[in-house]
Amino acid sequence: MVRVVVPSMLAAQADGRQRFDVEANTVGDALHALPVADLVLDERGELRRHVNVYVDGTDARESGGLACPLAGADEVRIVAMLSGG
Amino acid sequence: MAVLALVGTRKGLFLLTANDRRERWQVEGPLLDGWGVYHAVLDERDGTFYAAANHLVYGATVQRSTDGGKTWRRSQQIRLPEDSGLTVNATWQVQPGRPGEPGTMYLAGDPAFLSRSDDGGEAWEPNRGILEHPTRDRWPPSRGGLLLHSVQLDPSETERMYVAISGGGTFRTDDGGETWVPKNKDVEFDLVPDPYPEVGQCVHKLLLHPARPERLWQQNHCGVYRSDDRGDTWERLDGNGLPGPFGFTIMLDPGDPDVAVVIPEKAYEYHYTVNGLGVYRTQDGGETWDRMADGLPKQAWAAVVREASAFDSESLYFGTQSGSFFALTNGDRWVEGVRHLPPILSVEVTAWSG
Numbered sequence: 001m002v003r004v005v006v007p008s009m010l011a012a013q014a015d016g017r018q019r020f021d022v023e024a025n026t027v028g029d030a031l032h033a034l035p036v037a038d039l040v041l042d043e044r045g046e047l048r049r050h051v052n053v054y055v056d057g058t059d060a061r062e063s064g065g066l067a068c069p070l071a072g073a074d075e076v077r078i079v080a081m082l083s084g085g
Numbered sequence: 086m087a088v089l090a091l092v093g094t095r096k097g098l099f100l101l102t103a104n105d106r107r108e109r110w111q112v113e114g115p116l117l118d119g120w121g122v123y124h125a126v127l128d129e130r131d132g133t134f135y136a137a138a139n140h141l142v143y144g145a146t147v148q149r150s151t152d153g154g155k156t157w158r159r160s161q162q163i164r165l166p167e168d169s170g171l172t173v174n175a176t177w178q179v180q181p182g183r184p185g186e187p188g189t190m191y192l193a194g195d196p197a198f199l200s201r202s203d204d205g206g207e208a209w210e211p212n213r214g215i216l217e218h219p220t221r222d223r224w225p226p227s228r229g230g231l232l233l234h235s236v237q238l239d240p241s242e243t244e245r246m247y248v249a250i251s252g253g254g255t256f257r258t259d260d261g262g263e264t265w266v267p268k269n270k271d272v273e274f275d276l277v278p279d280p281y282p283e284v285g286q287c288v289h290k291l292l293l294h295p296a297r298p299e300r301l302w303q304q305n306h307c308g309v310y311r312s313d314d315r316g317d318t319w320e321r322l323d324g325n326g327l328p329g330p331f332g333f334t335i336m337l338d339p340g341d342p343d344v345a346v347v348i349p350e351k352a353y354e355y356h357y358t359v360n361g362l363g364v365y366r367t368q369d370g371g372e373t374w375d376r377m378a379d380g381l382p383k384q385a386w387a388a389v390v391r392e393a394s395a396f397d398s399e400s401l402y403f404g405t406q407s408g409s410f411f412a413l414t415n416g417d418r419w420v421e422g423v424r425h426l427p428p429i430l431s432v433e434v435t436a437w438s439g
Contacts (some may be wrong), residue, residue: 044172
């Protein structure tokens with residue numbers, strides 16, 4: 001079981017829920033389990049360009065992206081990265 | 086009758102209400118807080134609100150509310166077929182179907198797609214005739230993208246509808262969307278060597294007159310045009326007293342097919358209004374245009390985008406990129422009903438009993 005934390009605009013799209021406890025082997029599994037999966041993954045199933053995912057504080061893109069394993073992980077945190085100032 | 090305006094902005098949807106004098110407006114919002122609402126509409130068939138809501142991070146969505154905007158449901162993810170090689174960039178317009186087809190909705194977006202829902206906006210199916218149009222490789226993207234808009238249903242002929250594409254031009258179907266015929270004869274496209282191509286024209290907004298559906302009006306990148314034969318031929322009208330050919334939006338009078346109102350902008354490299362906030366009206370089918378100045382600022386460098394105007398049988402309405410909402414009141418006087426909204430992207434109005 002891993003806890004997924006989403007930012008406030010995603011929580012607003014999920015009946016106000018900001019935390020989700022999901023069974024997942026990978027980051028991709030965890031994101032697909034969310035009621036806002038379509039907002040963090042694009043129509044081809046890739047992580048949206050301005051969405052970052054941190055697994056216990058480490059950027060998932062540096063460790064396999066959606067394939068990043070979650071064995072032993074406690075928290076998956078989704079962060080909206082805005083380009084520019 | 087009181088009026089409700091759905092005002093889509095860069096940062097959410099606002100509901101504006103006024104009594105029949107339209108002078109004092111109440112503001113509720115933002116709904117869909119933080120979303121860029123490119124268009125929002127109330128479906129008169131069942132009272133559902135629909136919004137084309139986009140976000141830089143979270144992508145393109147359609148959202149709907151059956152409780153007056155208190156709670157919203159997202160449609161299934163908007164997709165284009167994998168074999169098209171295209172993916173959705175934005176949703177631009179969401180349009181209810183005909184009175185006799187409850188649950189049918191149309192969705193227009195970028196890159197130049199038209200989708201249809203038959204379940205009240207939960208699932209959407211892209212129109213293949215548009216996606217695979219034989220002229221598609223001659224549709225040049227505009228600065229805002231390659232976007233389809235101006236879904237217009239002919240009330241007199243259930244199989245006929247129109248869409249417009251910037252850039253691509255006007256297209257008409259007479260068989261319910263199976264095939265689409267370019268309708269751009271005599272419409273100039275002065276950015277290319279052949280200024281009268283079959284397709285490629287940059288239509289900014291297309292409107293069908295509801296009482297005379299064979300009559301179409303368009304504000305084009307290159308002029309204002311009227312067609313009296315369902316788009317088969319077009320007459321250019323901006324040489325007749327308008328300060329310039331360029332603008333985005335257009336408004337009509339449901340009771341008088343000879344009336345049209347445009348808001349010209351200095352040419353496209355500049356993209357702001359001329360003569361202050363200059364709004365121009367024709368009452369003779371485009372032969373002459375007069376400025377409607379009463380109540381509008383004489384010093385202004387505003388911009389009014391494609392969907393940011395509306396009309397009903399009583400009045401006209403528009404919103405600016407500087408967050409001001411204007412309504413026309415008795416005696417042809419404009420009132421700035423609300424100011425300091427986020428940049429306004431869309432306006433739709435409906436009679437309201439609240």
